[in-house]
Amino acid sequence: MSEGDCLFCKIANQEIPAKVVFEDDQLVAIEDIEPVAPVHILLIPKSHLTSLNDITEEDIGLLGHIQLTAAAVAKQLNVAEEGYRLLCNCGPAGGQAVMHVHYHLLGGRDLGWPPG
Numbered sequence: 747m748s749e750g751d752c753l754f755c756k757i758a759n760q761e762i763p764a765k766v767v768f769e770d771d772q773l774v775a776i777e778d779i780e781p782v783a784p785v786h787i788l789l790i791p792k793s794h795l796t797s798l799n800d801i802t803e804e805d806i807g808l809l810g811h812i813q814l815t816a817a818a819v820a821k822q823l824n825v826a827e828e829g830y831r832l833l834c835n836c837g838p839a840g841g842q843a844v845m846h847v848h849y850h851l852l853g854g855r856d857l858g859w860p861p862g
Contacts, residue, residue, distance in 0.1 A: 754846035758792040767849050769817050772811055775819050775851075784854030789816055795847040798836040816851050827855030833861075 750837030756762045758774050758794060768775035778786040789812050795801060801809065813832070820826040835841035 747841075752794060752846050753844055754788075754790045754830060754848060755794050757854055767839070769823070770815075772808055773815060775815065783812060783857070784822050785830070785852065787819055787823070787851040789819070789849040789851060791847055796845050797842060797847060798834060801847070804817040812849055819851060821852060823853070829853065829857075831857045831861075 747858075753762070757764045766774060767777065767779040768787065771792070773789055774792050774862070775787050775789045778788050791808055791812070795805065815827065816832045820830045830851060830852050833847055834847065834849045835843075
């Protein structure tokens with residue numbers, strides 16, 4: 747899949763509407779259209795990376811920014827104190843449905859362990 751065909755690239759470029767909860771020059775955070783928890787946010791980098799297997803040392807700043815943004819969004823959505831989960835699926839067997847790196851911020855209910 748090319749960047750031009752990528753669903754999350756189109757969302758990041760505002761070609762497809764989404765319920766945005768945060769946006770800056772590096773990423774966009776949106777409400778998931780099929781939530782699995784009361785709070786289910788997708789944090790999507792604006793630059794196209796297919797999976798975690800494609801990241802390099804040049805992406806360390808972006809990945810750190812995602813972590814900081816996730817914590818800020820969790821506070822904004824009132825799940826930080828109670829607790830939340832931040833996860834990134836990698837590859838089809840890992841549950842990655844869209845081949846563009848993205849993180850799920852889940853909260854608002856007890857999240858059991860082990861997952862899946």
